[in-house]
């Protein structure tokens with residue numbers, strides 16, 4: 001049995017605990033949350049968990065073999081430093097951290113970490129994304145020339161005081177939301193060479209919290225990538241990305257799946273085969289979060305690499321921090 005301890009028993013901590021608890025090879029053994037009631041609520045659901053009184057106590061507990069960090073973004077560093085000191089396998093929610101200073105300290109540590117390090121880029125575990133990656137690798141659209149990401153959320157309900165609405169804690173849509181999509185653009189297109197962004201950054205003079213960014217990045221080879229992302233109150237919500245190549249285009253949408261468009265514009269819907277997720281599909285039923293946890297446990301037990309590890313964490317952070325710097329300074333950031 002793989003013994004798992006969780007730091008942060010909020011929304012994602014609970015989601016991961018629920019998916020891990022369904023796996024036959026896992027026992028949930030420990031939880032630490034800075035708010036004792038949160039730890040207590042998780043222990044009530046999973047009585048095998050011991051409540052720990054600090055991140056250090058949790059990671060050093062001999063009953064913890066895999067450490068899951070699901071605290072708020074600005075607290076990841078505290079959990080990561082404690083976890084890395086133990087040499088145990090680590091899963092950390094995305095994004096890696098909030099600030100440039102924390103990133104400079106953590107990046108070399110995670111890239112040289114001797115045990116498994118996985119980052120919560122859950123979209124890499126969706127069958128649709130795996131299908132799209134495979135089609136790009138097979139040359140379905142030829143050579144990519146441009147890309148667009150639209151991640152619009154019109155139903156943002158968080159209020160002032162919530163850490164998500166504090167740009168200094170969450171990084172707003174540029175870090176909290178676009179970390180996933182910057183990671184996918186990196187997966188599909190390689191490395192960005194520059195970015196320019198304009199953004200609200202959760203201005204406190206608004207009655208209700210709102211955020212918005214419009215950014216343009218250029219990838220190696222000249223592929224131009226446009227990214228638009230929002231937390232707004234009212235208006236439509238959808239996430240889609242389109243990659244155009246010299247032989248056609250591929251579009252992925254959360255609401256409509258994957259389509260191929262030939263250069264005449266004719267659309268072919270792509271049948272998503274859940275089988276692309278590999279042998280684990282037998283053990284898991286459920287969404288990409290369930291698959292992410294099953295894959296993680298498989299990696300720890302069978303000493304395999306995760307679909308999103310240190311390189312993905314570092315490259316997406318580099319992109320997001322560059323976008324944030326551009327929005328903050330009004331200047332193009334070159335990588």
Ligand SMILES: NC(=O)c1ccc[n+]([C@@H]2O[C@H](COP(=O)([O-])OP(=O)(O)OC[C@H]3O[C@@H](n4cnc5c(N)ncnc54)[C@H](O)[C@@H]3O)[C@@H](O)[C@H]2O)c1
Pocket residue numbers: 007008009010011012013032033034035038055070071072073075078093094095120121122176
């Ligand atoms: N992969 C995804 O799709 C996804 C989705 C949502 C959030 N996230 C990420 O997951 C992380 C957690 O987000 P969430 O939505 O669960 O937030 P949340 O606010 O629901 O939960 C965070 C929990 O951490 C606790 N906490 C606060 N400070 C702590 C500390 N120093 N040590 C331990 N616990 C602490 C809080 O009391 C709370 O229970 C964030 O980094 C966020 O960006 C990822």
